[in-house]
Amino acid sequence: xxxxxxxxxxxxxxxxxxxxxxxxxxxxxxxxxxxxxxxxxxxxxxxxxxxxxxxxxxxxxxxxxxxxxxxxxxxxxxxxxxxxxxxxxxxxxxxxxxxxxxxxxxxxxxxxxxxxxxxxxxxxxxxxxxxxxxxxxxxxxxxxxxxxxxxxxxxxxxxxxxxxxxxxxxxxxxxxxxxxxxxxxxxxxxxxxxxxxxxxxxxxxxxxxxxxxxxxxxxxxxxxxxxxxxxxxxxxxxxxxxxxxxxxxxxxxxxxxxxxxxxxxxxxxxxxxxxxxxxxxxxxxxxxxxxxxxxxxxxxxxxxxxxxxxxxxxxxxxxxxxxxxxxxxxxxxxxxxxxxxxxxxxxxxxxxxxxxxxxxxxxxxxxxxxxxxxxxxxxxxxxxxxxxxxxxxxxxxxxxxxxxxxxxxxxxxxxxxxxxxxxxxxxxxxxxxxxxxx
Numbered sequence: 001x002x003x004x005x006x007x008x009x010x011x012x013x014x015x016x017x018x019x020x021x022x023x024x025x026x027x028x029x030x031x032x033x034x035x036x037x038x039x040x041x042x043x044x045x046x047x048x049x050x051x052x053x054x055x056x057x058x059x060x061x062x063x064x065x066x067x068x069x070x071x072x073x074x075x076x077x078x079x080x081x082x083x084x085x086x087x088x089x090x091x092x093x094x095x096x097x098x099x100x101x102x103x104x105x106x107x108x109x110x111x112x113x114x115x116x117x118x119x120x121x122x123x124x125x126x127x128x129x130x131x132x133x134x135x136x137x138x139x140x141x142x143x144x145x146x147x148x149x150x151x152x153x154x155x156x157x158x159x160x161x162x163x164x165x166x167x168x169x170x171x172x173x174x175x176x177x178x179x180x181x182x183x184x185x186x187x188x189x190x191x192x193x194x195x196x197x198x199x200x201x202x203x204x205x206x207x208x209x210x211x212x213x214x215x216x217x218x219x220x221x222x223x224x225x226x227x228x229x230x231x232x233x234x235x236x237x238x239x240x241x242x243x244x245x246x247x248x249x250x251x252x253x254x255x256x257x258x259x260x261x262x263x264x265x266x267x268x269x270x271x272x273x274x275x276x277x278x279x280x281x282x283x284x285x286x287x288x289x290x291x292x293x294x295x296x297x298x299x300x301x302x303x304x305x306x307x308x309x310x311x312x313x314x315x316x317x318x319x320x321x322x323x324x325x326x327x328x329x330x331x332x333x334x335x336x337x338x339x340x341x342x343x344x345x346x347x348x349x350x351x352x353x354x355x356x357x358x359x360x361x362x363x364x365x366x367x368x369x370x371x372x373x374x375x376x377x378x379x380x381x382x383x384x385x386x387x388x389x390x391x392x393x394x395x396x397x398x399x400x401x402x403x404x405x406x407x408x409x410x411x412x413x414x415x416x417x418x419x420x421x422x423x424x425x426x427x428x429x430x431x432x433x434x435x436x437x438x
Contacts, residue, residue, distance in 0.1 A: 014037060017038075018046055025053060027098075031060060032061050033060050044060070047077070048076070048077035057079050063083065065353070080097065107265060108269060111261060115262060122250060125151070126229075129152050153250075156246045158244050162183055162186075165178075173226065202232055207245075213230070287347070287349035295405040304362070306368035308375075308395050308412065309357055330384070357409075372427045376390075396409075414430045
């Protein structure tokens with residue numbers, strides 16, 4: 001690990017690890033499941049409850065491979081698992097995923113801090129603008145001096161949009177000097193055509209003695225576009241009648257760009273959270289969410305759905321005979337084939353290990369069996385430089401008597417077990433409650 005650039009701190013057991021973590025939290029923790037005094041699950045639970053700063057990626061090292069154990073560990077807060085005996089290539093791959101997720105979390109946190117700073121700066125500029133307007137109203141004789149010194153682009157115009165004042169900040173932002181824009185229409189100077197109708201509505205509101213603050217797009221002299229926060233306020237004569245409008249435009253182009261980058265980072269982070277790193281399919285967590293959604297819709301009577309569990313036959317032989325890299329290649333090949341050959345509306349996911357799952361919204365058991373048989377034949381006919389690849393398939397359909405999504409998986413898992421008992425490389429549906437064998 002140190003050769004790969006990691007600073008490693010080792011602990012003899014869970015209790016010592018907990019003491020060390022409280023003194024200096026670590027971004028990655030690799031823990032054995034079974035330890036005296038404090039086992040891996042309790043250590044994970046305490047770390048999750050203790051965290052207040054950055055996220056800690058928790059990997060459990062275990063020989064346990066039961067679905068129930070691993071689901072329980074995920075519920076406690078474990079992020080990933082390493083199987084015993086420890087495989088260095090698998091360790092490197094898991095740590096690479098951890099690094100990517102922690103890096104995305106760090107960048108997201110930094111982007112949020114920068115966005116907060118931009119927001120605070122924007123609020124300060126808006127406050128400065130409001131203070132400037134109040135000073136103009138209180139000291140009309142000093143209007144021009146104060147107006148021209150405001151650090152925010154400002155301008156005044158009448159009900160027809162004719163510009164009468166234009167300060168230095170406006171000239172810097174838009175590229176138009178004051179003498180070039182005076183008596184020209186604001187609608188044909190800095191307002192793009194697609195914004196004009198909205199701006200005209202806002203002008204009418206200000207003429208009714210309202211104030212308008214809105215985000216929009218302005219056009220500079222050279223044709224470039226700037227995202228701005230526009231503020232329009234009424235200017236009154238001595239009798240209180242609205243005679244003109246003062247406008248201010250705060251350039252928020254950088255903020256908009258940060259928001260777009262933040263959305264992209266969030267989308268990327270969400271993709272990592274729901275995608276299996278090896279196959280590119282939905283991961284187990286995403287499958288559970290999709291299954292729960294389909295189960296709820298089926299319970300409401302919208303439509304039925306079926307589920308196929310596929311298990312690569314003799315997968316261990318690929319790893320033992322050709323190595324884990326070949327095993328990974330076989331798993332990716334089968335995953336890609338199922339993704340490409342399954343119906344467009346289906347949801348293909350890695351259920352765990354060499355088990356893959358196809359969720360089929362709107363499909364009955366009979367049609368799901370046909371799809372499973374088609375997929376079985378496709379897998380069996382896949383060319384390979386190694387031994388032939390085959391897979392066993394278990395098929396189940398949602399039934400009204402079912403009370404939880406897990407029951408659909410249990411039925412499909414039982415069907416898969418029957419397929420393996422029947423000699424593998426076959427499709428088996430599990431008989432539902434009330435059905436009889438033909």
